[in-house]
Amino acid sequence: MSPRLVDLYPTAFVTGASTGLGRAFAEMLLSEGVRVWGTARDTSRLAPLAEQGNFQPVALELRDGVAAGQVFHQADQAAGGFALVINNAGYGVFGDFTTTEFAVWQEQLEVMLVHTARLSHAALRGMRARRQGALVNISSLAAEFPLPFQSAYNVAKAGLTALNESLMIETAGTGVIVLDVRPGDYRTDFEGAVRRPPGGTTPAMGRAWAAFRRLMESGPPPAHAAAALRRALLRRRSGTVRCGRFFQAVVAPLLARFGSLPLRRRIQASYFDLS
Numbered sequence: 001m002s003p004r005l006v007d008l009y010p011t012a013f014v015t016g017a018s019t020g021l022g023r024a025f026a027e028m029l030l031s032e033g034v035r036v037w038g039t040a041r042d043t044s045r046l047a048p049l050a051e052q053g054n055f056q057p058v059a060l061e062l063r064d065g066v067a068a069g070q071v072f073h074q075a076d077q078a079a080g081g082f083a084l085v086i087n088n089a090g091y092g093v094f095g096d097f098t099t100t101e102f103a104v105w106q107e108q109l110e111v112m113l114v115h116t117a118r119l120s121h122a123a124l125r126g127m128r129a130r131r132q133g134a135l136v137n138i139s140s141l142a143a144e145f146p147l148p149f150q151s152a153y154n155v156a157k158a159g160l161t162a163l164n165e166s167l168m169i170e171t172a173g174t175g176v177i178v179l180d181v182r183p184g185d186y187r188t189d190f191e192g193a194v195r196r197p198p199g200g201t202t203p204a205m206g207r208a209w210a211a212f213r214r215l216m217e218s219g220p221p222p223a224h225a226a227a228a229l230r231r232a233l234l235r236r237r238s239g240t241v242r243c244g245r246f247f248q249a250v251v252a253p254l255l256a257r258f259g260s261l262p263l264r265r266r267i268q269a270s271y272f273d274l275s
């Protein structure tokens with residue numbers, strides 16, 4: 001008989017569980033009987049999950065990495081060491097690199113790469129000592145196909161994917177697995193939460209934004225990504241999980257493997273109405 005998710009991962013920590021993909025991951029885990037610690041900056045946003053039982057709301061703000069590390073440490077101790085940690089929290093900034101304040105650019109990298117790596121570091125230390133567990137970092141297909149006018153996001157996700165690849169090698173044979181999850185466009189609150197710093201919009205930016213919105217709003221629901229994650233966790237092997245609409249998650253990576261980089265850039269530009 002194949003093992004149940006709850007047997008492999010009785011406890012889980014999920015950042016950004018208030019909405020979107022994180023909430024779908026938390027709901028999927030709760031439906032399997034997993035005890036979930038889920039985070040949001042404002043824990044009142046976690047009320048629908050808390051009503052389901054087996055759920056611990058946790059206040060966590062990733063802009064302060066040291067404080068976030070302490071919050072994780074306390075929850076990890078309360079849980080007796082998490083079997084599964086999903087670093088999911090994140091946000092977008094849409095703006096031209098030169099007109100966006102550098103502090104905005106830097107903060108996005110700190111939240112989505114540096115402090116996410118910090119939580120990965122804390123989580124893996126415990127898992128390595130226990131010789132079991134799964135670390136899941138939610139990257140993006142943007143790590144392979146950069147989104148126009150979202151340079152910090154692209155760098156953060158490419159960096160996170162590189163971290164995941166590094167950790168897969170380091171954890172081989174240790175009993176711990178690492179999943180690099182790269183979603184395509186999903187219908188979440190992400191697009192509504194994207195920050196658009198002042199600095200003027202060019203016609204190219206207008207077209208790219210319209211294409212981005214169209215793709216997000218027509219994407220699959222978050223439960224689709226949760227089902228892909230569930231299947232990957234049950235495989236009990238480190239690896240890459242591309243998920244989303246068929247073209248983005250399957251066709252584009254396949255074409256990219258055989259096409260040249262200039263061709264890839266041209267296709268990417270036309271996908272966002274920029275050619």
Ligand SMILES: NC(=O)c1ccc[n+]([C@@H]2O[C@H](COP(=O)([O-])OP(=O)(O)OC[C@H]3O[C@@H](n4cnc5c(N)ncnc54)[C@H](OP(=O)(O)O)[C@@H]3O)[C@@H](O)[C@H]2O)c1
Binds near residue numbers: 018186
């Ligand atoms: N949707 C997509 O198409 C897509 C595609 C590829 C990758 N992703 C990635 O998937 C992850 C989830 O995105 P989503 O689409 O589900 O977005 P979402 O619906 O906007 O949810 C984002 C979550 O992150 C949390 N968050 C945002 N900024 C935070 C901060 N500074 N500190 C702590 N928590 C913070 C939010 O919690 P609060 O309640 O505190 O606001 C919320 O729970 C992100 O890493 C995103 O980059 C999404």
